[in-house]
Each structure stands twice: as C-alpha cells, then as structure tokens.
Amino acid sequence: MTDKKGGDAAGDARVDMETLVSLCKRRGFIFQSSEIYGGLAGAWDYGPLGVEMKNNVKRAWWRANVQERDDMVGLDAAILMHPEVWRASGHLDTFTDPMVDCRACKSRFRADELDSDVCPSCGQRGTFTEPRMFNLMLRTFVGPVQDDAATVYLRPETAAGIFVNFENVLTTTRRKLPFGVAQVGKSFRNEITPRNFIFRTREFEQMEIEYFCHPEDAARLHAQWMRDRMAWYARFGMKADRLRLRAHTPDELSHYSSATSDVEYLFPIGWAELEGIANRGNFDLTQHAKFSGKDLNYYDDERKEHIVPHVIEPSLGVDRCLLAFLADAYDEEVDEKGEKRVVLRLHPQIAPVKVAVLPLSRNEKLTPTARDVYARVRMHWMTQYDDAQSIGRRYRRQDEIGTPLCVTVDFQTVEEDQAVTIRERDSMAQVRVPIAGLVEALRERLVDVG
C-alpha cells in the first residue's frame, strides 16, 4: 500500500521525479491545481499536451479492452451514487488508513508508511499520537439541506458503478458468461499524504474492468488477464525490465479476494503499484444483492443453475499510467556537437502530438506551402506548426515532447520538387517525399495509430 522506495540495477538510467515535474510544467503537460492561489495539495491540472496524452492513454486502453474484444462492453456511471452503495461495498466501514500526528510540528502521516518513531518533518523522536483510523472517502451533500440524510460520497473507485449496473447490462446486452464491463472515470480519495506528483492524488482517474465469470473459470481467467494486461504495456513500448507482476502475500489480501497481483513499475520513486488485478470472488454482487434486496443472480442455460458470478478486476489509474509512460519514455543523449538532446520516446499512439510541420525559416516564400501542408496533415493527426528559431532548436523542442515525426518545408520544396522532408524522432533519419503522397507516407510511419 505504500509508495515503496529503493531501486535496483536499472535505477541509474531512470529519470528523477524533479526532472519530469519540471518538463511537464515547462512544456504544458501538467500544472499544479489552482497554482496562482498557491496550489491545492493532491490535485493537478493537465495542460494542452497533457490532455492529449491522457486522452491517448485512455483511448489505447479502451481500444484494446473494449473495441478489440468480443466479450467486453463499456459503461459510464455517475460519480455520485446512493450512499448505501458504500455501506454494501464495505467502504464506509473499512476504507480507512491509519493516521498519526506529530505533537511537536503538527505534521500528519500515514502510520503504515513510517519506518520509525522519528518524525520525518522535524526529526523529533516519540512525538506521534496514537494512530487513528481515517476514512478516505470525500463527502458532500445533495440538495439544499446539509444534514446526514443528504450526505453522499464522491466515488472512491469506479468499480461500484459497474456492480450496481450488472443487471442492466446483462438484460440490455443479453451477454453470456464470461463477459466484462469497462469504465473510465474520476475517483476521489482523501489521501492523508498525497505526494509524488500525479502518483498519489486526491482526485484521479481510473480505468477499471469487472470481468464476470463462472466460479470454476475464475482462477484461469485471472491468470489470462494478467497476461493480457502485461501484453498491453509491451504493445505500447513499456520497458520489460521496469515492469513486474507481484502477487499479494496472504496478509495483504482483502478478506474476500482469493488472489491479487499488482503490476508494479519501476517509477522514479522505486518499484510501486501501477495496476491491481484481483480475483474478487462473488463478494461485490453478493453484498449489493443483500443491501439492495435485488436479485443479482445469473442463470446459466447450459448448466441449468443459478449462480452469483465471480469477478476478475484489473484496475489501473490513468494518471499513474501516464506517469509511467512519461518516465519510461524519457531519454537524454549527447549529440555530435556535445549538446544534450532530451527525447521522449513515446509510442506514436501515446504521444500528444504526432506530427510537427516546420518551415525552414519564416521566409515568405515558404509560408503558404508550409501552411497548406499543416492544413492537410492536421485533418488526420494532432499536429503542431512551429516557425520560431532555428530548425535544430525546433527539432529539439519536438523531441522533448515526444513528437514522432517532423515535416520540413524548404526552398527546394517551393522552387523545385513540391516535396518535403520527414524526419524521424528516434533515428533522426530523414527522407524526402512528395507533398501529394505525404499523408500516406506519414501514415506508414505512424503504424497502428488508432
């Protein structure tokens, strides 16, 4: 449950968090929430590049887990739900973390994240209060009267929306087991110590799947989902030596889970949970049936029996996933002139901008053609136009935000051949193609862009 520290052999090549935070701010990926008012802890805003990248991460996940499969459908449930949902799910009673305060400096910590009785803020020993359990759900009120009867919670996970709609999805889609429901959306947790940039925040997004199956198939399908999810990270280019599956030890498992594995990534802060893949048994449907009084059984035609399906839950944070993609893609190299080149080696589907159109200079002979090329390309992909400063500086700017391809318009283009140069981010190789065939040539190089 903690943001584990520590590294290993791969550690040296890793980017540190400060470098990432600064790049994200400088280039418009991620800003502190309400920055001009001094910020709000645990909340971050996605800037022009960040929103593109975040949408790409969600689209890549949705495509692989919904569109490309014949056993999955989607859902988008409301953030506000009936408060009984959280009694049934156990969140009201048990979604808590132990909290301690330092009597000397008033800092607050999660007790399970402290290694000793020395306060990390002021260094004094033995100043902590006894741990108190603190519920992580954020509360608000619906309607004009702010009393207990009007209390609702901002959902702490998206999964509950899927469970309470199980019957609706089943009857409207006439699905047979096994099948799954996927959902992407905001979740809120009043984390005691939000930290490590977008790794642990109070407002975040989740991409969750509830895959319903016959109890006999659950263990096998759990193993299959672990393979599928690991294959997804590989498909989008995440480095294999920075990813691992770690099975929960018996004392880590929730009481209802028969098996849970975390996909862990070697973040700048060390190995830490990126995604949880749990075999949750039939706990959730059983609880919601009990608390709602509705029948959430499934009738198995072939076996002629009523069952409460078991469920496999792969659950991933969008923000944490984006952080992993950024950290994984970050690279620095020194060019022939001894200058540092920062490159985000992002998969084309994840990169916020796919193509940059760069006229060699601001010379008026070049502008109309360059603008025309820009107009053509941006109909197909997120494209930037940049004519400020030297072409070398502009390539570097695009490398730093992970743009896979740059298109350069020069004098030869307008005076001789109506052709442009495509320059590849990773190899820096350049190839000349006619403007008439440019879109096709770009498409070939951006293989697989959905």
Ligand code: ATP
């Ligand atoms: P942790 O141990 O990090 O507190 P958890 O085990 O409570 O996480 P889950 O409830 O399994 O997390 O949530 C599933 C996923 O949602 C996590 O793997 C993570 O990617 C994401 N997530 C959970 N809490 C946060 C948070 N506070 N900020 C950002 N992402 C989060």
